[in-house]
Structure formats: C-alpha cells, structure tokens
Amino acid sequence: MRTQVAVIGAGPAGLLLSYLLHQAGVEAVVLEARDREYVRQRVRAGVCEQPTVDLLTEIGLGGRLAAEGLPHEGFSLRFDGTDHRIALTELTGKAITVYGQQEIVKDLVDAHEAADLPLHFEVSDVSLSALDSSRPVVRYRDSSGVVQTLECDAVAGCDGFHGVSRPSIPDGVLTIFEREYPFAWLGVLARTQPSHEELIYTHHPRGFALHSMRSPDVTRLYLQVDPAENLAAWSDDRIWTELSTRLAVDGEFTLREGPILDKGITPMRSFVTEPMRHGRLFLAGDAAHIVPPTGAKGMNLAVADVVVLSRALVALLQGDSALAESYSDTCLRRVWRAEHFSWFMTTMLHVDPGADAFAQRLQLSQLRYTASSRAAATSLAENYVGLPFV
Structure with missing residues (x-):
C-alpha cells in the first residue's frame, strides 16, 4: 500500500493531524492498536485551552463542543481554609472549556468516517523502517491477522508514551529529560x-x-x-x-x-525527548513529552504539536523542507514553557x-x-x- 503520511495512533493527536492533513489535500492512513469502542470511550483530560477551542471551531468540529462544553471564566485556588478566585477572562480576555478528551476523539472519529478516511483499528506488530530515507516503511498486522506493508513519505508517531514510534529511533539519537x-x-x-x-x-x-x-x-x-x-x-x-x-x-x-x-x-512525571524528529519520523503528543496533569496541558500540547506538524508536512510534500527541519525546535519552545508551568502548579499545590x-x-x-x-x-x-x- 502507498500513502503520503502514516499516522501511528488514533488519540487526539493522531486523529487531529490526519484531519488537518485531509483538509490540506494530503493523504494519510491512521493505525491504532485498540478497538474502535475503546478509543471512543477512554476517559482522559477534560480542559480545553482557548486556542484548542478556536482551532476545533475553525476546522468545523466545534458543534458539539459549543453545545455541550462547559466554558469557565475562572477557577478557585483554595488554601488556608479560604477560597481565592483566579479570574481567567478578566485577566486575559480568554477562557477554558471543559469538554472531555474522549468527546473530541468521538468527534474526530465521526469526522473520519463521514469523509471515508483510512482509519484502521486493532492493528498489531507495528514496525517502522527506512526512517532516514524519503520512503519510510510501516509494517503491521491488520485486524484480520494479515501482515501489511505501507510505504509513505513521512511517519507521524502519535502513539503515546508506551508506543512503538519513539523506541524505533536508534540509540544515541535522543536526549531524555525526566522527573518523577x-x-x-x-x-x-x-x-x-x-x-x-x-x-x-x-x-x-x-x-x-x-x-x-x-x-x-x-x-x-x-x-x-x-x-x-x-x-x-x-x-x-x-x-x-x-x-x-x-x-x-x-x-x-x-x-x-x-x-x-x-x-x-x-x-x-515530567518527560521530554529531544529532538522530536528523526529523519522522516516526527513525534507528537505523549510520544515526545509528558506533563503532570496539574496544569491541564497534556492534550492541548498535543494539539499544538500537530498544528505545527501539519503545516510542516504539507510544505515538505510540496518540496519545501524548512518547516520540517525546524519542527522540533519550534515545538520544544512551547513544550518547555508548558513543562515549566505544569511543574510550577504541581510544586505549588502538592504536599512534598x-x-x-x-x-x-x-x-x-x-x-x-x-x-x-x-x-x-x-x-x-x-x-x-x-x-x-x-
């Protein structure tokens, strides 16, 4: 089989990247180890930053979010037996919206199925090769047990912390920063x-x-x-x-x-890998970084990654590699800001x-x-x- 971009993982990062590429006219195939219902139902984060809400609305996936999401213009900070309100909208002009990650995933799965985009569940034995070439290869066993070979122009590793993408990068290439x-x-x-x-x-x-x-x-x-x-x-x-x-x-x-x-x-835990790219393999979301959940940054950071990555891949397939080459540095600036904020919130609020x-x-x-x-x-x-x- 042949496609332009192979996306490993059908979480919010992988599904959103695939949909952004589709809107830009780029072919992508999404491979996911879990079954369809597990993906649609797994409970994860629930706070959407303002830029995430704006993006989903802009690409036509904000209908249910607008109807069912819970906009918040502030939150409470409690200590010393007293409540202190942080007035988000008054201070910044922006807000957050409580809308479960699984709801975003449902919206993205439905959008893929409505557009008949390739989305394969229950795949196994995924392996990546030829990542240093212009024609990477992804091999996997499909849901019926048949081994498939997928040739592509680029691979997006959106398969989380325990996925196969990051371990596919040769030893010595990545520098890991971690704190438990x-x-x-x-x-x-x-x-x-x-x-x-x-x-x-x-x-x-x-x-x-x-x-x-x-x-x-x-x-x-x-x-x-x-x-x-x-x-x-x-x-x-x-x-x-x-x-x-x-x-x-x-x-x-x-x-x-x-x-x-x-x-x-x-x-x-806090975890960051540098760089977020090796050859034609690009890491995004939890495959590249983990933040403690105190700052509500995990899913939003994955969204920010794939916004940058979608533009880089579109340009790369048109013959311009500049955005692809700067992808890691561009994302890591935001990643480290989010890591610091999440660390700040965690250490300020928890009892060590x-x-x-x-x-x-x-x-x-x-x-x-x-x-x-x-x-x-x-x-x-x-x-x-x-x-x-x-």
Missing part, C-alpha cells in the same frame, strides 16, 4: 452534579485535591496519594471523606456525593513528603502571592488559558 514526583493522583469519576460552578485547586496539609467536572451530571475529582498506594484500600466512603476534608473552606461549601463510576491511581519547614513556608508564600498579586495571577491565567499557537 513523590506523589500520585487518585482520580474518581462520579455520577453527581458538580459541587461548584468552576474547577477548584486545593492545597491542604493532608495533600492536594482537585474538583473538576465532565458534564452537568458527572464530576471528576482527584486526591494526592503516595505512588505506592493500594487502590483497594480506598473505599468509596474513605474517598468522599477525604475529599470533603481537603476541599472544605471557612464558610459554606458542601461536596455533593454520588455513585463512583471509575477510579484509578496515576503517577506524576520530603519538604522541610523552610520549603513549606516558601510554598505557602507563593500561594499567597499568586492569590493577592494581579501580576502573578495574570501570569498564571495567561499560561492556563493557553498561549497562542505558533
């Missing part, structure tokens, strides 16, 4: 109305907590826990009790409880079990300054709503 944090998130999805109209980020002596939502009837909540924590030790009652304790403020606040639909523990009293006082000082200084709040808001795409 001494805490994890216990996340729950509950069928209950949100307890607050906006997100709540909480610093509490017992640990960080986050109140978020996925819809008017489904709430997403998180608790800081030890990375080695046993999920079985957390009954529903224990989870609700701990959330109520950490989210409490001096004044009226009642945490709405309901049936917990899903729960899991996610470790926290190894921190001494001096470090704890510095952390509290940063929280107080951020909540009381318009300049500090504006810097936080500007990064949170999303910097403009390059």
Whole structure:
C-alpha cells in the first residue's frame, strides 16, 4: 500500500493531524492498536485551552463542543481554609472549556468516517523502517491477522508514551529529560452534579485535591496519594471523606456525593525527548513529552504539536523542507514553557513528603502571592488559558 503520511495512533493527536492533513489535500492512513469502542470511550483530560477551542471551531468540529462544553471564566485556588478566585477572562480576555478528551476523539472519529478516511483499528506488530530515507516503511498486522506493508513519505508517531514510534529511533539519537514526583493522583469519576460552578485547586496539609467536572451530571475529582498506594484500600466512603476534608473552606461549601463510576491511581512525571524528529519520523503528543496533569496541558500540547506538524508536512510534500527541519525546535519552545508551568502548579499545590519547614513556608508564600498579586495571577491565567499557537 502507498500513502503520503502514516499516522501511528488514533488519540487526539493522531486523529487531529490526519484531519488537518485531509483538509490540506494530503493523504494519510491512521493505525491504532485498540478497538474502535475503546478509543471512543477512554476517559482522559477534560480542559480545553482557548486556542484548542478556536482551532476545533475553525476546522468545523466545534458543534458539539459549543453545545455541550462547559466554558469557565475562572477557577478557585483554595488554601488556608479560604477560597481565592483566579479570574481567567478578566485577566486575559480568554477562557477554558471543559469538554472531555474522549468527546473530541468521538468527534474526530465521526469526522473520519463521514469523509471515508483510512482509519484502521486493532492493528498489531507495528514496525517502522527506512526512517532516514524519503520512503519510510510501516509494517503491521491488520485486524484480520494479515501482515501489511505501507510505504509513505513521512511517519507521524502519535502513539503515546508506551508506543512503538519513539523506541524505533536508534540509540544515541535522543536526549531524555525526566522527573518523577513523590506523589500520585487518585482520580474518581462520579455520577453527581458538580459541587461548584468552576474547577477548584486545593492545597491542604493532608495533600492536594482537585474538583473538576465532565458534564452537568458527572464530576471528576482527584486526591494526592503516595505512588505506592493500594487502590483497594480506598473505599468509596474513605474517598468522599477525604475529599470533603481537603476541599472544605471557612464558610459554606458542601461536596455533593454520588455513585463512583471509575477510579484509578496515576503517577506524576515530567518527560521530554529531544529532538522530536528523526529523519522522516516526527513525534507528537505523549510520544515526545509528558506533563503532570496539574496544569491541564497534556492534550492541548498535543494539539499544538500537530498544528505545527501539519503545516510542516504539507510544505515538505510540496518540496519545501524548512518547516520540517525546524519542527522540533519550534515545538520544544512551547513544550518547555508548558513543562515549566505544569511543574510550577504541581510544586505549588502538592504536599512534598520530603519538604522541610523552610520549603513549606516558601510554598505557602507563593500561594499567597499568586492569590493577592494581579501580576502573578495574570501570569498564571495567561499560561492556563493557553498561549497562542505558533
């Protein structure tokens, strides 16, 4: 088989890249290891930056987002038993929209199927070769067990941290920057109305907590826990009790409880690979970088990558390699800004079990300054709503 771009992975990065290329008249084939329903239903991030919302609207995929998304013009920063609002729109003129990553994926899958674009699920044994040439080759086993060979002009590795794309790059080419944090998130999805109209980020002596939502009837909540924590030790009652304790403020606040639909523990890490390109293989999204979720940057960073990559690939196929050659450097400037912001939010809000009293006082000082200084709040808001795409 022959195509112009082989896209490995049908997450938001891979699907959005394929659709952007389609709109630019470039052929692409998307290969995904999971089945169609798993891809459409897997729950991930839920905060869309303003540039992400604008892009999806611009390319004709903003209908459901506009109808079902939950625009937020601010969020709450809680510490010292007090609520402090970060007024995103007042400070920046922009907002964020709560709209689940799985909903964006559904919109993209539907758009691919409506346009009859090649999207292959349940593929296995994917291997990449000839990446240094102008004709890379992707081999894989399709859903019926038949081995296929796909020749292309470029490969987009959008298959996440554990995918095959990054390991296909020879040893010694990539430089890895990584940091693991001494805490994890216990996340729950509950069928209950949100307890607050906006997100709540909480610093509490017992640990960080986050109140978020996925819809008017489904709430997403998180608790800081030890990375080695046993999920079985957390009954529903224990989870609700701990959330109520950490989210409490001096004044009226009642945490709405309901049936917990899903729960899991996610470790926290920062990860960046440089460069994000090797020959005709281009890495995007989680295949190239991971951010702790505190800053709500993961999915939005993947969107920013593929905006740059789509333009670079279109130019490359037209004979101009300049954007392809600068792809990694262009993306990494935004990646490192997002890494820093995510690190800042994470270290400001979480309780570090190894921190001494001096470090704890510095952390509290940063929280107080951020909540009381318009300049500090504006810097936080500007990064949170999303910097403009390059």
